[in-house]
Amino acid sequence: MRIGRRGFFKIAAVTAGAAGAASASAALPHAEGTDGPGVLVDTTLCVGCRACEAACAEKNALPAPPASDDVMRERRDTAPQVFTVVNRAEKDDGTVRFAKKQCMHCIAPGCASACPVRAMNKTAEGPVVYDASKCMGCRYCMIACPFDVPKYEYDSWKPRVRKCSFCADRQAKGLKPACTEVCPSGALTFGRRSELLELAKTRIYTNPGKYVSHVYGEHEAGGTSWLYITDVDLEKLALRTDVPERDIPSLVSGALGAPPFVMTLWPPLLMGLYAFSRRRDTVEGDAQENGKEDRHG
Amino acid sequence: MASAQAGAALAAHPSFVREKILLGMSVREYVRSCCTPANAIAAAILVVGVPILVYRFIAGLGATTALSQTAPWGLWIGFDMMTGIALAAGGFTIGATVQLFGLKAYHPIERPAILTAFLGYVMAVIGLLADLGRPWNIVMAIFNYGTASALFEVAWCVMCYTTVLLLEFTVPVFEWLGWKKLHSVMRKALIGLTVLSVMFSTMHQSALGSLFLLAPTKLHPLWYTPYIFVFFFISAIIAGISMVIVESMLSHRAFHAQVAGQHVDVDKLTLGLGKAGALVMFAYFFLKLQGVIDGHAWGYLATGYGAWFLVEIVGFVLVPALLYAYGSRNGNVKLVRAAAVMGVLSIILNRLNVSIVAFNWNQPVRYVPSASEVIVSITLVTIGVLAFRWIVNRMPILREDPSFAEGQH
Numbered sequence: 275m276r277i278g279r280r281g282f283f284k285i286a287a288v289t290a291g292a293a294g295a296a297s298a299s300a301a302l303p304h305a306e307g308t309d310g311p312g313v314l315v316d317t318t319l320c321v322g323c324r325a326c327e328a329a330c331a332e333k334n335a336l337p338a339p340p341a342s343d344d345v346m347r348e349r350r351d352t353a354p355q356v357f358t359v360v361n362r363a364e365k366d367d368g369t370v371r372f373a374k375k376q377c378m379h380c381i382a383p384g385c386a387s388a389c390p391v392r393a394m395n396k397t398a399e400g401p402v403v404y405d406a407s408k409c410m411g412c413r414y415c416m417i418a419c420p421f422d423v424p425k426y427e428y429d430s431w432k433p434r435v436r437k438c439s440f441c442a443d444r445q446a447k448g449l450k451p452a453c454t455e456v457c458p459s460g461a462l463t464f465g466r467r468s469e470l471l472e473l474a475k476t477r478i479y480t481n482p483g484k485y486v487s488h489v490y491g492e493h494e495a496g497g498t499s500w501l502y503i504t505d506v507d508l509e510k511l512a513l514r515t516d517v518p519e520r521d522i523p524s525l526v527s528g529a530l531g532a533p534p535f536v537m538t539l540w541p542p543l544l545m546g547l548y549a550f551s552r553r554r555d556t557v558e559g560d561a562q563e564n565g566k567e568d569r570h571g
Numbered sequence: 572m573a574s575a576q577a578g579a580a581l582a583a584h585p586s587f588v589r590e591k592i593l594l595g596m597s598v599r600e601y602v603r604s605c606c607t608p609a610n611a612i613a614a615a616i617l618v619v620g621v622p623i624l625v626y627r628f629i630a631g632l633g634a635t636t637a638l639s640q641t642a643p644w645g646l647w648i649g650f651d652m653m654t655g656i657a658l659a660a661g662g663f664t665i666g667a668t669v670q671l672f673g674l675k676a677y678h679p680i681e682r683p684a685i686l687t688a689f690l691g692y693v694m695a696v697i698g699l700l701a702d703l704g705r706p707w708n709i710v711m712a713i714f715n716y717g718t719a720s721a722l723f724e725v726a727w728c729v730m731c732y733t734t735v736l737l738l739e740f741t742v743p744v745f746e747w748l749g750w751k752k753l754h755s756v757m758r759k760a761l762i763g764l765t766v767l768s769v770m771f772s773t774m775h776q777s778a779l780g781s782l783f784l785l786a787p788t789k790l791h792p793l794w795y796t797p798y799i800f801v802f803f804f805i806s807a808i809i810a811g812i813s814m815v816i817v818e819s820m821l822s823h824r825a826f827h828a829q830v831a832g833q834h835v836d837v838d839k840l841t842l843g844l845g846k847a848g849a850l851v852m853f854a855y856f857f858l859k860l861q862g863v864i865d866g867h868a869w870g871y872l873a874t875g876y877g878a879w880f881l882v883e884i885v886g887f888v889l890v891p892a893l894l895y896a897y898g899s900r901n902g903n904v905k906l907v908r909a910a911a912v913m914g915v916l917s918i919i920l921n922r923l924n925v926s927i928v929a930f931n932w933n934q935p936v937r938y939v940p941s942a943s944e945v946i947v948s949i950t951l952v953t954i955g956v957l958a959f960r961w962i963v964n965r966m967p968i969l970r971e972d973p974s975f976a977e978g979q980h
C-alpha cells in the first residue's frame with residue numbers, strides 16, 4: 275500500500291479531528307459552596323433510642339427496625355433496606371455513647387464523581403441523590419465512597435444502589451429530614467452547615483476537656499454536610515476515621531486531565547513516526563531494490 | 572454493495588458454505604472431525620457455564636456471586652475485565668510496531684494479535700455485562716456524561732476501541748469472503764485505525780488504573796500510588812508483548828497446517844520481542860519500586876501483604892525481566908518464551924491483586940469468588956479460544972491469502 279505525502283496528512287487530519295470531537299473535558303461535579311444544609315450530631319447527647327432509625331424506615335417505606343435494643347450489642351452497618359443505624363460504644367469509665375451512621379452528603383462526593391452516568395448526583399441544594407432509572411449497576415460509587423455508605427440490592431434481578439437521600443424531597447418542601455425531626459434528645463441539629471460548624475466549635479471550646487477537639491466532617495473527604503462531635507473515638511462508633519482530608523474527586527482529576535492531550539498529541543506524533551518509518555523504508559528499499567525478490571510493496 | 576458482492580460470491584461458489592464454513596468437508600465429515608477430546612472438554616465447560624450465565628440474569632448477582640457490600644467488585648471485574656483488557660494489549664502494541672514504526676518483519680504476527688485483542692475485548696464486554704446490575708442501562712453512558720469518572724473514560728474508550736478492532740479485523744474477513752473492493756478500502760484505512768487504536772488504548776489501559784485513584788483508604792498502600800495509571804499502561808505493554816509471544820508459540824504448534832510452507836522465522840521475532848519485553852519490564856520494575864518509596868510504604872514490606880507484594884514484583888516482574896534479557900541476548904528462544912509465560916501471569920497477578928487481593932484489605936470479611944464466578948470466567952475464556960480457532964481455521968490470520976498477497980503493505 276502506498277500513501278503519498280498528501281494522503282498521509284489527510285489521514286492525520288481526519289484522525290486528529292475525530293479524536294478532538296470525541297474529547298470531553300473532565301469537569302468536576304461542582305460543590306455548591308460549603309453552605310448547604312447540614313446536620314450536627316452530638317454523640318454526647320444521643321441516648322440511643324433509635325427513633326431516627328424508625329422515622330427513616332417509615333419515611334423511606336423500609337422494613338421497621340428491630341424493636342429490641344439488643345441489636346446494638348453488635349456493630350451494625352447500613353444495608354439496602356436500612357439507610358441509618360445507631361451504634362453503641364462504651365467509654366473507659368463505663369459511660370455509654372451512641373452514634374448514628376448514614377450518608378454524609380459530602381460537599382464534593384466521591385460517589386457522584388465516580389458515577390459514569392450521573393445516576394448518583396449532587397443536587398444544587400446539597401443532598402446527594404440517586405436515580406435508579408439511569409444507574410447501570412457498576413457499583414463504582416460503592417468503591418468510591420470513603421465512608422462505605424452506598425449499599426447494593428444483590429438479591430434482585432433489577433438491583434438498585436440504596437442510601438440516605440437526606441430527605442431531599444422533604445427538604446424541597448421546607449421540611450426537616452425525618453430523623454432530625456424525631457430526635458428527642460437534641461443530638462441531631464439540622465441547619466446551615468456554616469452555622470452548625472460554628473455551633474460545634476462553640477460546644478467544644480466552651481466545654482474544655484469534654485469533647486475530642488475535632489469536628490468530624492469539617493475536613494473529612496473535603497468536608498461533609500453531616501458533622502459529628504464526640505468524646506470517644508469515632509472508630510469505636512463504627513465511623514471510618516481513615517478518611518483523607520482531600521476531597522475524593524480531586525484524587526482523580528489529575529489523571530483525568532490527560533485524555534485531551536492524548537487525543538490531540540498522539541495522532542500527529544504517531545503519523546509523524548509513520549511518515550518517518552516510510553521514508554526509511556523507501557530509502558532502504560531503493561538501496562536494496564535488486565536484492566529483494568519476494569513480495570514487498 | 573456488500574450484499575450484492577455477497578450474492579456474487581455465493582453465485583460464483585455454489586458450495587460457499589462447504590468451502591468457507593465447513594472447511595471443504597460435507598456436514599457429516601465436518602461433524603465427525605469436531606469429535607475430539609479438546610472439543611469434548613470445551614463442550615462440557617459450555618454446558619455448565621452458559622446456563623449459569625443465563626441464571627445470573629434471572630436470579631441476580633446475589634444468587635451467583637460472592638459479592639458483598641464490602642466487596643462490590645469481584646472476579647468478573649478483576650479477571651474478565653481488568654485482566655482480559657490488559658492481555659488484549661497485543662493488538663495495539665504489535666499494530667503500532669508494524670504499521671507506525673515500520674517494523675514489517677512483525678507483520679506475520681499482527682493479525683493474530685489483532686484477532687486476540689478483538690476477541691479479548693468482546694469477552695471482557697460480555698463479562699462486564701454479566702457484572703453490571705442493570706446492564707440494559709449501559710446505553711445511559713451515551714446520554715449522561717459523568718466526565719469526572721475514570722469509569723466513564725474506560726467505558727467510552729472500550730466502546731470506541733472495540734469498534735476499531737472490529738474494523739481492523741474486517742481486513743482478513745474481506746479476504747476470506749473475497750470482497751476485493753471493500754478490502755482495499757479497509758487496508759488503506761489501517762494506518763488511521765492503528766493511530767486510533769494506540770490513542771484509545773493509551774487512554775483506557777491507564778484509566779483502568781485510574782479507577783483505583785479514588786480509593787486510597789481501600790487499596791493497600793503497597794499497591795496504591797498516585798501513579799497507578801502509569802503502571803497500568805506500562806504493564807499493559809508488557810502484557811501485550813508477552814501475550815503475542817505466548818500466542819505465536821501456541822498457535823504455531825496448534826495450527827501446523829496453517830503455517831506450513833511459510834518462511835516466517837518465529838524464533839527471530841520472538842527474540843526481538845523478548846528484547847523489547849526486557850526493556851519495558853525493567854522500567855516497570857523500577858517504577859514499582861519508586862512507587863513504594865514515594866508512598867512511604869516500606870514498613871508494609873515486612874507484613875504478609877508485603878511478602879505477597881514481593882512475590883509479585885520480584886518473582887513475576889524482576890525474574891521474567893532477567894529471563895527476557897538473558898534469553899534475547901543469548902538467542903535462547905525457550906527462555907524468552909518462559910519469560911513471556913511469566914509475563915502473562917505477572918499481569919494477571921497484578922490485576923487480581925489490585926482489584927481483589929489488596930482491595931479492602933483492612934475489612935474483616937474478605938471476598939473469595941464463588942464457584943459460579945469462576946466457571947463463568949472459564950466459560951468466557953473457552954468461548955474466546957473456540958472463536959479464535961474457528962476463525963483461524965477459515966480466515967487468513969496465520970497465513971496469507973495468495974490472491975491478496977500483493978496487497979500486503
Ligand code: SF4
Nearest residue numbers: 377378379380385419
Ligand atoms: S458519604 Fe459516601 S455516599 Fe454519601 S455523599 Fe459522601 S461519598 Fe456519597
Ligand code: SF4
Nearest residue numbers: 389409410412413415
Ligand atoms: S452503580 Fe449506579 S449509581 Fe453507582 S456509580 Fe454505577 S451507575 Fe452510578
